[in-house]
Amino acid sequence: xxxxxxxxxxxxxxxxxxxxxxxxxxxxxxxxxxxxxxxxxxxxxxxxxxxxxxxxxxxxxxxxxxxxxxxxxxxxxxxxxxxxxxxxxxxxxxxxxxxxxxxxxxxxxxxxxxxxxxxxxxxxxxxxxxxxxxxxxxxxxxxxxxxxxxxxxxxxxxxxxxxxxxxxxxxxxxxxxxxxxxxxxxxxxxxxxxxxxxxxxxxxxxxxxxxxxxxxxxxxxxxxxxxxxxxxxxxxxxxxxxxxxxxxxxxxxxxxxxxxxxxxxxxxxxxxxxxxxxxxxxxxxxxxxxxxxxxxxxxxxxxxxxxxxxxxxxxxxxxxxxxxxxxxxxxxxxxxxxxxxxxxxxxxxxxxxxxxxxxxxxxxxxxxxxxxxxxxxxxxxxxxxxxxxxxxxxxxxxxxxxxxxxxxxxxxxxxxxxxxxxxxxxxxxxxxxxxxxxxxxxxxxxxxxxxxxxxxxxxxxxxxxxxxxxxx
Numbered sequence: 395x396x397x398x399x400x401x402x403x404x405x406x407x408x409x410x411x412x413x414x415x416x417x418x419x420x421x422x423x424x425x426x427x428x429x430x431x432x433x434x435x436x437x438x439x440x441x442x443x444x445x446x447x448x449x450x451x452x453x454x455x456x457x458x459x460x461x462x463x464x465x466x467x468x469x470x471x472x473x474x475x476x477x478x479x480x481x482x483x484x485x486x487x488x489x490x491x492x493x494x495x496x497x498x499x500x501x502x503x504x505x506x507x508x509x510x511x512x513x514x515x516x517x518x519x520x521x522x523x524x525x526x527x528x529x530x531x532x533x534x535x536x537x538x539x540x541x542x543x544x545x546x547x548x549x550x551x552x553x554x555x556x557x558x559x560x561x562x563x564x565x566x567x568x569x570x571x572x573x574x575x576x577x578x579x580x581x582x583x584x585x586x587x588x589x590x591x592x593x594x595x596x597x598x599x600x601x602x603x604x605x606x607x608x609x610x611x612x613x614x615x616x617x618x619x620x621x622x623x624x625x626x627x628x629x630x631x632x633x634x635x636x637x638x639x640x641x642x643x644x645x646x647x648x649x650x651x652x653x654x655x656x657x658x659x660x661x662x663x664x665x666x667x668x669x670x671x672x673x674x675x676x677x678x679x680x681x682x683x684x685x686x687x688x689x690x691x692x693x694x695x696x697x698x699x700x701x702x703x704x705x706x707x708x709x710x711x712x713x714x715x716x717x718x719x720x721x722x723x724x725x726x727x728x729x730x731x732x733x734x735x736x737x738x739x740x741x742x743x744x745x746x747x748x749x750x751x752x753x754x755x756x757x758x759x760x761x762x763x764x765x766x767x768x769x770x771x772x773x774x775x776x777x778x779x780x781x782x783x784x785x786x787x788x789x790x791x792x793x794x795x796x797x798x799x800x801x802x803x804x805x806x807x808x809x810x811x812x813x814x815x816x817x818x819x820x821x822x823x824x825x826x827x828x829x830x831x832x833x834x835x836x837x838x839x840x841x842x843x844x845x846x847x848x849x850x851x852x853x854x855x856x857x858x859x860x861x862x863x864x865x866x
Contacts, residue, residue, distance in 0.1 A: 411497070412438030413511045413591075414608055415480040415572035417579040417628040418599040422449070425474035427599075427612055432481035433462045434611045435604055437656060438513075439483035442496035446509035447476030451576045453507040457482075457496045478579050478628075480572040482511035494535045498574070503547040505554060506576055512539040513604055514568035514589045515798045517856055522564065541565070554578065555627060559638045566856050568647075568797035570620075572602050579628040582638070586645040586855055587622030588797045588846055590661055593633070600628045605659040619662050644844030645855045648834065649799065651845075652788045653759050657699055664841045667699045673787040674703030674757065676833040683825075684708045686753055687783060691715035693758040693770060694742065700787035701757035710755065715748035715774070742770065750778030760788045761817065764808035768821040775822070784823040789831040789850040790814065796858055797846065 412435030418424055428445050443465045444457025454474055458465035462483060482497035498511040516522070516538040523533065523541055531544045545561035546554075554575055562569075568588035573580040581602035583591045594601040596614035603609060606616055620626055623639035647654075650661065657667035677700065678684065690712045692701030705712035719741055754774055761767050771782045790809035804810040808817055818826035831850050838845040848854045 411482055411484040411511075411513050412436075412604040412608075413480070413482055413513050413570060413572045413602070414604070415478075415511075415574065415579050415581060415602040415628075416599055417478040419477070419630050420598055421477050422475055423472070424477050424479045424599075425471050428479040428481040429462065429466055429471055430611050431601070431603060431608045432483050434608045434656075435483050436462055438604060438654065439485035442484040442493070443482065444496050444498050444511075445474060445479055445481045446498040446500060446511075446574055447474045447479035448574055448576055449476035453500060453509050453574065453576065455498060455500045455509060457493070457498070459493055459496065478574060480509060480511050480574045480579070482572075492535075495537050497537070497539060498572075499535070499537065499539050499543055501543045501547060505552055505557065508543070508546065508554070509574040510539055510543055511572045512537070512542065513570045513591075513798065514538075514584065515796060516541065516565050516569065517567040517796050517858060518565060519567075538567075538569075542569070542571070555580070555625070555636070558582065559625070559636075562638070570604065577629060581620055581626040581628075583620045583622055583624055585623035585639045585642045586846070587641075587844075588645055588647050590646070590650060590655075591620040592661075593617045593620055593626055600633050602626065602628075605655055606661075607656045607659045610658065616660075643855065645846035646844060647797065647799075648788075648838065648845040648847050649760075649795075649849070651838075653696060662841075662843055664843060669837070669841065670699030670759070670787065671703030671706075672837050673759075673829055673834065674700030674705075675707040676837055677785055677787050677827070677829045678704045678707035680830055680833055681708070681785070681827055684710070686781070686825075687755045688752040689713050689715065689748065690755045690757060691749065691774075693756060694718040696760075697756075697758040697787065700759060704755070704757055704785065704787070708755075713748045715745050715754065716742045716770075717745055718742055742773070744774045744777040744779075746777040749774050751780055753781040753783065754779045755783050755785055756823075757785050757787065759786070760791060761786055761808060761821075762791050763806055764817060764821060767823075771822045781824040782822075783825045784818070784821065784827070786826070786828045788829055789834060789847075790817075790828050791849050793849050793852040795849045796854070797848075799849065 414431035442459045443462045446455040498509040500509045519538045519541050526544045546557050549557035549560045551557040569584045570589040570591040571582040592603045592606050594609040594614045622641045625636040625638045627634050651669045655666045659666050687710050690705035690710050692698040774782050792810045
């Protein structure tokens with residue numbers, strides 16, 4: 395049995411993970427609903443999954459490596475009794491892919507048991523870890539989450555809310571958290587709002603989730619996005635809000651719209667699919683040689699929405715010229731390059747009847763490492779395409795992200811090492827066009843959504859080690 399399949403295409407950026415929490419006044423089998431919640435967030439992480447529940451003044455937890463439906467079965471879910479719970483799906487941007495690094499983390503301290511699940515990345519975690527270790531803390535994982543846990547355990551405040559606020563005032567970077575105690579569910583978002591967190595309701599239950607699609611699967615109602623710098627506290631009386639830290643300039647990660655989130659999710663009233671369509675329309679508006687295109691073909695599934703918008707704006711026919719095999723995962727080890735190359739064709743197969751003798755506009759959302767784009771172009775040309783013009787519905791990724799993407803150095807980023815024309819030559823396309831940063835930011839402004847675009851500009855909103863940020 396394959397228990398750790400990749401659902402994320404190679405060469406694409408990976409998100410740190412997805413979080414979910416639910417508190418019910420009456421239900422005692424909350425784990426079954428938390429399971430559905432994290433299953434709907436599976437696209438945000440496939441390396442591990444976990445659920446923690448609170449029952450009768452104690453916390454119980456189960457977690458493992460792999461996909462949600464391999465970590466949990468009916469027997470395990472039925473054993474996790476409780477009316478409040480949190481869940482997590484993980485991709486390791488920091489910390490190796492080991493079971494000990496799977497979340498939620500469960501800790502015990504003088505103020506009782508506590509479970510935490512974290513989406514994001516702290517930029518001062520190493521500094522804090524060193525301080526904590528020098529003062530007697532013993533770490534069992536390499537997670538940023540455990541840094542927060544130790545800070546809470548060491549806080550002089552006995553009240554969990556105050557201890558959490560005291561701890562978060564010491565950290566810098568990106569974090570959306572769900573925190574489970576014996577009688578509370580707490581959700582927290584960093585003051586820049588880098589990573590998403592949604593508040594919802596289903597009958598007497600309140601829900602916290604990385605994306606609104608996790609509400610939809612439960613038939614729950616969307617209440618609102620948790621604000622940057624806000625803490626949501628949920629108990630048997632409902633929920634209340636604390637603005638524990640002043641809101642900084644909203645720097646929501648724009649890659650949520652570009653790639654990470656499911657297209658049926660929405661943030662602050664903006665549907666992801668429709669925003670991606672608008673990226674495609676703007677890209678088409680920026681192109682001068684639209685007459686050189688016969689057909690618009692998306693790279694599935696990442697370029698689908700943008701390709702639809704591009705085709706509408708360009709008034710060109712839209713066709714599914716690449717067929718996706720949805721049953722391919724990590725089915726074997728790649729011993730030689732020849733077999734690795736065949737994996738791309740296993741996942742995406744061009745349709746000769748659509749692309750033959752055509753000037754094809756191939757639409758994708760990003761080129762990060764450039765590991766598959768050249769193979770896609772070669773495959774489409776191999777099926778008889780006269781020309782292949784590559785269009786990317788985001789700007790070139792030229793700088794590493796320190797807030798939750800798995801790009802830690804510029805050495806990994808093809809656009810940091812090569813010009814657009816050099817990338818075009820490397821992938822074998824007849825032309826290569828990116829969406830401009832100005833065009834992307836104008837769309838976000840129209841959507842009344844601030845965004846973090848530091849991976850395109852190098853303009854980091856928090857203090858960053860510049861030597862590390864500019865590593866060649």
